[in-house]
Amino acid sequence: MGFLVTTLIFIVVGIIASLCARICCNRGPSANLLHLTLIITATVCCWMMWAIVYLAQMKPLIVPILNETE
Amino acid sequence: MGERVRGGCCPPMDLMRSEPMHLVQVIIPIESAHLTISYLGDLGLIQFKDLNAEKSPFQRTYANQIKRCGEMARKLRFFREQITKAEFSPAVISVTEADLNLDDLEVKLGELEAELVEINANGQKLQRSYNELAEYKLVIQKAGEFFQSALSSAEARQREYASNQSGEESLETPLLSEQEMTTDPSKQVKLGFVTGLVPREKSIAFERILFRATRGNVLLKQAVVDNPVTDPVSGEKVEKNVFVVFFSGERAKNKILKICDAFGANRYPFAEDLGKQAQTINEVSGRLSELKTTIDAGLVHRGNLLQTIGEQFEQWNFLVRREKSIYHTLNMLSIDVTKKCLVAEGWSPIFATKQIQDALHRATQDSNSQVDAIFQVLRTREMPPTYFRTNKFTSAFQEIVDAYGVAKYQEANPGVFTIVTFPFLFAVMFGDWGHGICLLLATLYLIIREKKLSSQKLGDIMEMTFGGRYVILLMALFSIYTGLIYNEFFSVPFELFSRSAYSCRDLSCSEATTVGLIKVRDTYPFGADPVWHSSRSELPFLNSLKMKMSILLGVAQMNLGIILSYFNAIFFANNINIWFQFIPQMIFLNGLFGYLSVLIIIKWCTGSKADLYHVMIYMFLSPTDELGENQLFPGQKITQLVLLLLALISVPWMLLPKPFLLKLQHDRHHGESYAPLPDSEESLQSEPNHDSHGHEEFEFSEIFVHQLIHTIEFVLGAVSNTASYLRLWALSLAHSELSTVFYEKVLLLAWGYNNIIILIVGIIVFIFATVGVLLVMETLSAFLHALRLHWVEFQNKFYEGDGYKFYPYSFALLDYEDE
Numbered sequence: 001m002g003f004l005v006t007t008l009i010f011i012v013v014g015i016i017a018s019l020c021a022r023i024c025c026n027r028g029p030s031a032n033l034l035h036l037t038l039i040i041t042a043t044v045c046c047w048m049m050w051a052i053v054y055l056a057q058m059k060p061l062i063v064p065i066l067n068e069t070e
Numbered sequence: 071m072g073e074r075v076r077g078g079c080c081p082p083m084d085l086m087r088s089e090p091m092h093l094v095q096v097i098i099p100i101e102s103a104h105l106t107i108s109y110l111g112d113l114g115l116i117q118f119k120d121l122n123a124e125k126s127p128f129q130r131t132y133a134n135q136i137k138r139c140g141e142m143a144r145k146l147r148f149f150r151e152q153i154t155k156a157e158f159s160p161a162v163i164s165v166t167e168a169d170l171n172l173d174d175l176e177v178k179l180g181e182l183e184a185e186l187v188e189i190n191a192n193g194q195k196l197q198r199s200y201n202e203l204a205e206y207k208l209v210i211q212k213a214g215e216f217f218q219s220a221l222s223s224a225e226a227r228q229r230e231y232a233s234n235q236s237g238e239e240s241l242e243t244p245l246l247s248e249q250e251m252t253t254d255p256s257k258q259v260k261l262g263f264v265t266g267l268v269p270r271e272k273s274i275a276f277e278r279i280l281f282r283a284t285r286g287n288v289l290l291k292q293a294v295v296d297n298p299v300t301d302p303v304s305g306e307k308v309e310k311n312v313f314v315v316f317f318s319g320e321r322a323k324n325k326i327l328k329i330c331d332a333f334g335a336n337r338y339p340f341a342e343d344l345g346k347q348a349q350t351i352n353e354v355s356g357r358l359s360e361l362k363t364t365i366d367a368g369l370v371h372r373g374n375l376l377q378t379i380g381e382q383f384e385q386w387n388f389l390v391r392r393e394k395s396i397y398h399t400l401n402m403l404s405i406d407v408t409k410k411c412l413v414a415e416g417w418s419p420i421f422a423t424k425q426i427q428d429a430l431h432r433a434t435q436d437s438n439s440q441v442d443a444i445f446q447v448l449r450t451r452e453m454p455p456t457y458f459r460t461n462k463f464t465s466a467f468q469e470i471v472d473a474y475g476v477a478k479y480q481e482a483n484p485g486v487f488t489i490v491t492f493p494f495l496f497a498v499m500f501g502d503w504g505h506g507i508c509l510l511l512a513t514l515y516l517i518i519r520e521k522k523l524s525s526q527k528l529g530d531i532m533e534m535t536f537g538g539r540y541v542i543l544l545m546a547l548f549s550i551y552t553g554l555i556y557n558e559f560f561s562v563p564f565e566l567f568s569r570s571a572y573s574c575r576d577l578s579c580s581e582a583t584t585v586g587l588i589k590v591r592d593t594y595p596f597g598a599d600p601v602w603h604s605s606r607s608e609l610p611f612l613n614s615l616k617m618k619m620s621i622l623l624g625v626a627q628m629n630l631g632i633i634l635s636y637f638n639a640i641f642f643a644n645n646i647n648i649w650f651q652f653i654p655q656m657i658f659l660n661g662l663f664g665y666l667s668v669l670i671i672i673k674w675c676t677g678s679k680a681d682l683y684h685v686m687i688y689m690f691l692s693p694t695d696e697l698g699e700n701q702l703f704p705g706q707k708i709t710q711l712v713l714l715l716l717a718l719i720s721v722p723w724m725l726l727p728k729p730f731l732l733k734l735q736h737d738r739h740h741g742e743s744y745a746p747l748p749d750s751e752e753s754l755q756s757e758p759n760h761d762s763h764g765h766e767e768f769e770f771s772e773i774f775v776h777q778l779i780h781t782i783e784f785v786l787g788a789v790s791n792t793a794s795y796l797r798l799w800a801l802s803l804a805h806s807e808l809s810t811v812f813y814e815k816v817l818l819l820a821w822g823y824n825n826i827i828i829l830i831v832g833i834i835v836f837i838f839a840t841v842g843v844l845l846v847m848e849t850l851s852a853f854l855h856a857l858r859l860h861w862v863e864f865q866n867k868f869y870e871g872d873g874y875k876f877y878p879y880s881f882a883l884l885d886y887e888d889e
Contacts, residue, residue, distance in 0.1 A: 006595060034084040034486065041490040049555055050596065052622055056615045057593045059677025064572055064605040065586035
């Protein structure tokens with residue numbers, strides 16, 4: 001799974017979550033906008049965290065050196 | 071109202087802006103005033119202004135009624151004291167009686183209080199005489215035992231003394247004998263005694279003082295009473311001694327009596343005659359049992375009375391508090407000159423207008439008033455209060471923001487983003503999905519028992535945890551996510567998503583501990599590769615990763631903050647802030663730290679070995695130098711030069727134009743004020759009040775200094791705030807290291823002994839260390855650091871926070887005020 005595929009999964013999950021929020025708790029346009037904002041923020045945060053860790057391991061400058069006891 | 075034109079930048083969003091408010095005036099006929107205020111209190115959507123601020127509480131219209139309510143509240147407090155003293159469980163049965171009238175209640179409370187006071191007084195009197203009798207009985211019993219011997223020895227002594235004296239007298243000169251003879255009879259005849267009880271801790275001092283005062287001419291006998299005795303005066307249980315003092319002479323008696331009084335020693339009459347003693351004991355016992363039954367009957371009666379009070383206590387208490395608050399509110403209204411109506415002014419949210427009008431109408435009808443209350447909206451330049459309609463989920467997050475400062479009226483509310491970013495940043499520092507699950511279970515327990523817990527009174531710490539249960543819920547969910555990213559379950563990694571991307575360089579795996587493994591597969595798809603854990607290069611790798619992650623997250627959040635300042639500027643139609651604050655700030659922050667973030671990402675993507683510190687430092691020190699091996703992309707030198715130049719330009723851009731433009735705006739505004747006078751009477755009336763607020767003196771120097779401070783703060787803040795985000799790295803490192811220590815040095819060590827007892831001890835220590843240090847202390851410290859990142863680093867980019875909160879007059883909020 002590459003970077004783009006997983007990013008796409010994040011986007012899809014975000015869209016599904018916002019649709020769920022829209023259908024399950026539809027409390028008028030202003031509340032829906034709040035829910036959408038929250039879901040987008042949460043998705044972006046989670047995606048950023050994942051992307052950072054993924055990118056950092058893509059072209060490793062340091063490799064794991066095992067401990068001698070093991 | 072003119073300056074507050076609402077920009078139509080974006081559709082309205084819940085919680086983003088505080089509710090639009092208006093100042094309303096209600097003119098209420100005096101006969102329906104009480105009912106109207108009561109209905110408005112039920113509604114709870116209007117905050118009354120105090121229109122009689124200059125009057126002292128005693129000068130106000132309804133001072134008497136408030137005094138009455140205060141008196142009733144005092145009686146109720148007295149009842150509560152009595153009920154808790156009698157250790158009744160305060161009955162929660164709320165008997166909803168038909169509307170109780172305040173006057174009836176006052177009479178009833180008065181009667182009940184008088185009755186209770188009388189019962190208490192009688193009970194006390196009876197109890198006192200009972201205790202006295204009990205003491206008396208003790209004295210008779212104890213004193214009787216040693217009385218005879220003591221008496222005889224005292225008499226012997228007295229005789230000896232007398233004979234001594236007479237012997238001495240015989241040696242005296244005859245001239246004095248006459249004088250001695252006159253005093254002799256009194257000395258010889260009176261051999262008295264006093265019996266009673268003295269507190270044990272005072273008995274030694276008592277004895278000493280007696281001895282000194284009478285110069286040794288007494289005989290004191292004491293006997294210890296085994297059980298503590300109830301003192302009739304204080305009603306407390308005290309350890310006491312029975313004493314008998316034998317003495318001779320009237321003066322000695324007086325002295326002894328005084329000493330007894332001073333020591334709190336109760337004296338009781340005592341008959342020397344044995345027959346009389348027996349009789350007294352019988353009498354006393356009889357009276358004791360009689361008193362006992364009387365006291366018991368009294369207690370039962372009192373219990374019944376308290377029971378009936380306890381059943382209705384809550385209802386009465388609520389009624390009295392409600393009435394008191396109504397009169398208190400009525401006192402804030404100004405009374406019309408004709409004394410026929412009251413004028414109320416207050417803030418209310420615009421959406422509540424209809425409800426308020428309904429309540430006013432209902433009050434008019436129910437009180438059979440002839441005239442309707444008049445409701446009208448006032449125009450003012452005063453800053454309205456800030457009111458967010460929160461629910462049980464969002465209120466805790468809003469409180470996090472409010473603890474820093476209440477938002478200015480209609481200012482962009484950081485609470486919206488705090489709902490997600492706060493738990494997220496917490497989780498970055500608390501990433502471990504094992505600990506996350508523990509936290510989740512704890513908070514789920516609170517949420518499931520929410521209904522039950524919210525009606526209970528909890529302890530201080532518990533109350534706070536319970537109030538923040540939804541914050542903790544999100545914190546737990548995010549820490550499970552970040553735990554999966556960090557690949558830590560109580561510091562143990564799992565190969566959940568795929569096999570590790572690394573393996574040995576050759577079949578023998580000889581270089582695994584020297585040169586290291588080699589990446590053979592695709593990058594581990596989700597989170598950190600499990601192979602890093604407990605490898606020798608774990609720390610260098612994780613440190614570099616988390617440090618860079620902190621900067622990236624920090625730059626993102628600070629950018630969000632500046633963007634919110636853009637939305638604020640649009641909303642308040644403040645173009646100066648967009649052009650001379652938002653844009654240069656964006657350029658400055660992103661020209662330096664946004665560029666750093668881009669460099670970090672490029673370095674990761676290309677696997678370049680460039681030294682980013684070197685790049686950043688020499689970007690300032692010698693921007694024209696060749697980058698050499700530190701070059702990450704072509705044209706980097708030019709880009710850096712441009713960025714540096716932009717950043718340098720943006721500083722005076724932030725500093726200089728805004729104060730001059732404000733001055734220009736002010737001058738132009740001043741010119742306009744020579745416009746024709748508004749001719750309607752209403753505006754003439756309202757203008758003088760509010761003018762003082764509208765045209766504040768324009769001090770150019772002050773504005774300039776303010777802008778200077780603001781600019782310096784932003785420029786320095788850009789550096790220090792970015793550095794401040796490195797706490798994410800530090801705390802997350804501390805958390806993972808601590809949990810590794812507990813896992814390896816406690817659990818694995820105990821496992822290694824192959825001994826069941828050691829293993830159990832190890833598990834117990836591990837659990838306590840995990841709960842105490844990681845789940846409680848680490849949660850607290852990560853919470854505090856997340857709090858700081860929001861309050862300082864995020865909110866100082868856009869948040870003014872100088873508003874004041876909307877406190878509606880509401881009966882629902884009454885409970886919290888008094889206690």
